[in-house]
Amino acid sequence: MNFSSSISFTVAERFLRYVTIDTQSDPASLTFPSTEKQKDLGNLLVNELLAMGISDAHLDEWGYVYATIPSNTDKDVPVICFCSHMDTAPDCSGKDVKPIVHKNYQGEDLILPDDTAQVIKMVEHPDLKNQLGNDVITASGTTLLGADNKAGVAEIMDACYQLVNHPEIKHGKIRILFTPDEEVGRGVDHVDIAKLGAFAGYTMDGESAGNMENETFSADGARITIRGVSAHPGFAKGKMESAIKIAGQIIAALPDELSPEHTEGMQGFVHPVAMEGHVETASIDFIIRDFDEAKLAGHVDVIRKTADDVLKAFPGSSYDIAVSQQYRNMKGVLDKNPQIVEYAMEAINRTGLTAKLCSIRGGTDGSRLSFMGLPCPNIFAGEHAFHGRHEWVSVQDMQKAVETILHLCMIWEERS
Numbered sequence: 001m002n003f004s005s006s007i008s009f010t011v012a013e014r015f016l017r018y019v020t021i022d023t024q025s026d027p028a029s030l031t032f033p034s035t036e037k038q039k040d041l042g043n044l045l046v047n048e049l050l051a052m053g054i055s056d057a058h059l060d061e062w063g064y065v066y067a068t069i070p071s072n073t074d075k076d077v078p079v080i081c082f083c084s085h086m087d088t089a090p091d092c093s094g095k096d097v098k099p100i101v102h103k104n105y106q107g108e109d110l111i112l113p114d115d116t117a118q119v120i121k122m123v124e125h126p127d128l129k130n131q132l133g134n135d136v137i138t139a140s141g142t143t144l145l146g147a148d149n150k151a152g153v154a155e156i157m158d159a160c161y162q163l164v165n166h167p168e169i170k171h172g173k174i175r176i177l178f179t180p181d182e183e184v185g186r187g188v189d190h191v192d193i194a195k196l197g198a199f200a201g202y203t204m205d206g207e208s209a210g211n212m213e214n215e216t217f218s219a220d221g222a223r224i225t226i227r228g229v230s231a232h233p234g235f236a237k238g239k240m241e242s243a244i245k246i247a248g249q250i251i252a253a254l255p256d257e258l259s260p261e262h263t264e265g266m267q268g269f270v271h272p273v274a275m276e277g278h279v280e281t282a283s284i285d286f287i288i289r290d291f292d293e294a295k296l297a298g299h300v301d302v303i304r305k306t307a308d309d310v311l312k313a314f315p316g317s318s319y320d321i322a323v324s325q326q327y328r329n330m331k332g333v334l335d336k337n338p339q340i341v342e343y344a345m346e347a348i349n350r351t352g353l354t355a356k357l358c359s360i361r362g363g364t365d366g367s368r369l370s371f372m373g374l375p376c377p378n379i380f381a382g383e384h385a386f387h388g389r390h391e392w393v394s395v396q397d398m399q400k401a402v403e404t405i406l407h408l409c410m411i412w413e414e415r416s
Helices: 011-018 038-052 126-131 147-165 243-253 293-311 339-350 365-371 395-414
Strands: 065-069 080-085 100-102 136-138 174-179 200-206 211-216 218-227 269-277 281-290 318-327 356-360 378-380 392-394
Touching (some): 011 038, 011 136, 011 147, 011 395, 038 065, 038 147, 065 147, 080 395, 147 174, 147 200, 147 392, 200 211, 200 365, 211 339, 218 243, 243 269, 243 281, 243 293, 269 293, 281 293, 293 318, 339 378, 378 395
Parallel strands (some): 080 174, 080 200, 200 378, 211 356
Antiparallel strands (some): 065 174, 218 281, 269 281
16 A cells, blocks of 8 residues: 555645644652643644544553554454653753754755854765755754654544545554653653553664664763862861762763763664762662663773772772663563564565664663563654754655554554
């Protein structure tokens, strides 16, 4: 079935509407969701789903949107779920987003009008080479766009609209899940897996059109707490051992080859992300990443050895390190049911794209969902340069994502 000629896409108009709603999450918040404004989009989505005739659509107390599209086939088809997150990253403002559609892009520099120093250039964004003739959407220069992950939200919403209005597209029971707080690492803290009742899930949160991701980092966090020696600065000679300076020396002594800025591909890293303290005590927070879970402990040992070496010069000081698990590589879970990824690859190919299996140098809601009992790889949404003012997405890539969802629903029905 050629969806490009048989359906009228609504994804672009939905996306342009959704990005104007501020849904930025807050890592410092102790509430869930971390910002109440994320529910503004959640309520809008529920109302749109209800208007489509999806009668069980609702927003729960935690800010999750759940909905069900009933099966329209006599076959016994496994229930599948499509998932995207509603929040945008804390890294850049998501307030008063003004999306701009650059129609028929021809490779020119995209100068963002509200801050003309912000210029999106093909030389810096090589994926723009694949967008010639397409309609590219950016923000106006002072905010992020929100394609991560409102592109995915809009794609799933358009797919729901098409499934409801085109009964000739045969499918089993489809579950929809929109989550808050993915960007602050809490996106699935309160997901009700039993309520979803799905055999497999798919997050729509990937980058280039055609990409299919079945592997993420395994991730730990670590915090070093340093106890120095405080003394009056006027009488500190030979006495003071500043915990702040010790922390700085530990960070400076970490091996460059294990830093994010010196790694790529399947290489892991150790990354200090925050530091706070005083002369007497200081702390450093790290994120530790590797595709091979067994290597995480070795990366912690690097931090520990670095601290031991630095502390040799500070005999009155000490430290301890606490390590916490964050998420794990979902590939091991997905490999137990290979058809979950295989069907998605076939769906992408049916759109006319060439499916490409990739690894994510990061994590998604699907990472944790996979270990919660919902195997959940990640399909492209078309988002690029996320978390910053140069974020962009193309209308045509979003439409291909919608087609992928529809084909995937059909494949699960065909193979059942």
